[in-house]
Amino acid sequence: MEDKNNRKLLGKIELTGTLKCLTGLHIGAAKENMEIGALDSPVVRDPVTLEPFIPGSSMKGKLRSLLEKAYPDLLPNRDGGSYISRHECNDWEKGENNNKNYSRNFTYPGAVSCPVCRLFGATGPGEKQRNFPSRLKVRDLKLKNSEKLKNIDTGLLYTEWKFENSIDRITSAANPRSLERVPKGAEFTVSIIYDVEDVSSLKDDMDNLKLAIQLLHDDALGGHGSRGYGQVKIDFDTIEAKRISHYKGIEGNTRSVEKIGDISQLVDFFQNKQLHEETAS
Numbered sequence: 001m002e003d004k005n006n007r008k009l010l011g012k013i014e015l016t017g018t019l020k021c022l023t024g025l026h027i028g029a030a031k032e033n034m035e036i037g038a039l040d041s042p043v044v045r046d047p048v049t050l051e052p053f054i055p056g057s058s059m060k061g062k063l064r065s066l067l068e069k070a071y072p073d074l075l076p077n078r079d080g081g082s083y084i085s086r087h088e089c090n091d092w093e094k095g096e097n098n099n100k101n102y103s104r105n106f107t108y109p110g111a112v113s114c115p116v117c118r119l120f121g122a123t124g125p126g127e128k129q130r131n132f133p134s135r136l137k138v139r140d141l142k143l144k145n146s147e148k149l150k151n152i153d154t155g156l157l158y159t160e161w162k163f164e165n166s167i168d169r170i171t172s173a174a175n176p177r178s179l180e181r182v183p184k185g186a187e188f189t190v191s192i193i194y195d196v197e198d199v200s201s202l203k204d205d206m207d208n209l210k211l212a213i214q215l216l217h218d219d220a221l222g223g224h225g226s227r228g229y230g231q232v233k234i235d236f237d238t239i240e241a242k243r244i245s246h247y248k249g250i251e252g253n254t255r256s257v258e259k260i261g262d263i264s265q266l267v268d269f270f271q272n273k274q275l276h277e278e279t280a281s
């Protein structure tokens with residue numbers, strides 16, 4: 001059972017790898033100015049290098065929403081504004097919440113035992129105002145193969161245009177619009193860091209992270225997924241566990257696996273308290 005009033009850091013697990021775009025990807029940015037002939041919907045770019053990137057928040061939000069759908073008992077208790085409802089526990093422990101978008105009360109399990117909020121975090125607007133900060137950090141995903149994409153002949157730097165159209169069913173009037181996409185074949189760095197705070201929920205958290213990533217492979221990242229955009233594949237190079245003693249300079253406190261399927265070996269690594277103490281002494 002978790003100690004509800006104490007969140008110590010036992011170590012970290014870092015997953016590093018590559019995200020490959022199997023189809024064009026659109027993660028939109030706000031347009032700064034209106035130019036004649038400009039794209040209706042540009043992609044988000046690094047202001048210094050001008051390379052397109054995937055904000056960590058976009059990836060984290062997508063993984064969260066996919067995991068939430070995989071647990072149908074988690075109801076959308078939180079009114080996110082603009083008639084958007086989603087699930088987010090209001091406290092560490094379970095409680096009732098009335099989402100004003102619906103005419104009934106929902107029970108939430110509490111962030112400590114919630115498969116989604118324990119991993120992705122929850123803010124606590126309730127009486128106790130107990131936030132549960134995310135155990136997961138998703139770094140911004142940077143373009144890896146900019147050299148390859150630099151030479152594509154589209155008139156855009158590293159990206160392509162894609163035209164979408166809708167046709168009025170009576171007058172046949174067309175409403176064409178242009179979207180910018182990162183092309184198929186673009187590769188981005190992936191770095192996901194998980195804070196190990198409690199050994200008893202570590203395996204569940206890892207299983208849920210694995211589940212969310214598997215669901216992403218059969219879903220889509222970014223906009224217009226139902227029309228083929230944003231099919232991605234993540235391959236991990238290494239998944240490295242580091243006990244807190246590693247950061248304190250004590251050797252022998254890291255262990256790596258290559259496949260996400262082997263992540264249970266890292267759970268054992270944190271569970272092995274005897275080894276932990278021997279190495280630390």
Ligand SMILES: [Zn+2]
Nearest residue numbers: 088089114117
């Ligand atoms: Zn929750």
